[in-house]
Amino acid sequence: MINLLPFNRLVTWIAIGYAGALLLAAVISGSPLNFHVVLRNGTTLYLVLMLVTSVGWKYIWKKFPSLNQRFFPLLEGEWDMTIHWRQGQKCGVAKAKATIKQTFLAISMEVSADDSDSETLMAQPKKDAESGRPILYYVYRVTPKLKTEKSPAPYLGSAILRFFPANGVGQLKGNYFTSARTDGHFELSRPA
Structure with a gap:
């Protein structure tokens, strides 16, 4: 790409x-x-x-599956996403669905959860210089689904997702932080 x-x-x-x-x-x-x-x-x-x-x-x-290891893996498709979040003293786990779209020239990810949706502002595929592991640098905007008057305003987030080959399909895992002063960990895997 x-x-x-x-x-x-x-x-x-x-x-x-x-x-x-x-x-x-x-x-x-x-x-x-x-x-x-x-x-x-x-x-x-x-x-x-x-x-x-x-x-x-x-x-x-x-x-030629060897191209996934040599260059960058084909990540396109639907992913099940687990979001481990923390905001101050509160923490929890949320489930979401991620859709990754990938072309030879670009990659993007949209995430839909019960309380919010997010869209890609920037996604940059790289390979770790030391290990050769594929990494996706991901910057996004979260738009909360307005359910109450106290629903938060849209906010920005950033994550570094590392690709782990598992069972031939792979997983993406990495930490994130947001402008809403939350942070946590993303885990993405392809549905069975």
């Missing part, structure tokens, strides 16, 4: 560079210049690269 590059522009420049290399090779070799062949090959390369990076990469990741 590449999320810092202007990827559409990069793919366009790769296709243009390929077409330019074909033209240069034709000029150097002295063979007749066939503009239609160069245009067709450059366009084909562009379309293949766009298809692979928009849809095909998930198929490739599923077909």
Whole structure:
């Protein structure tokens, strides 16, 4: 997953560079210049690269599971979430459902609990420099479901979630803190 590059522009420049290399090779070799062949090959390369990076990469990741360890795992889907929370002297456990959406270029997570919903403001996949473990840095906004006049206002939160391969499906675990002065621990696992 590449999320810092202007990827559409990069793919366009790769296709243009390929077409330019074909033209240069034709000029150097002295063979007749066939503009239609160069245009067709450059366009084909562009379309293949766009298809692979928009849809095909998930198929490739599923077909070759070693890519999950080598690069970054495919996390997309529904997750059961346990939230261990603490606010001052109070603490508790809440259950939620998380939906992770992942493309080759981005990742996001929406969480729905009984009392609130949250949306991604920023998610950054990384690999730990020492262990190579996949890590998801996650910044989010929580919107409490208004049930009473004393319901809190929306607030921001941040979490660092580490990926643990388990039973072939994996788990995400990590600590979080919020601007509402709460903190705790997230545990996400795929439903059985």
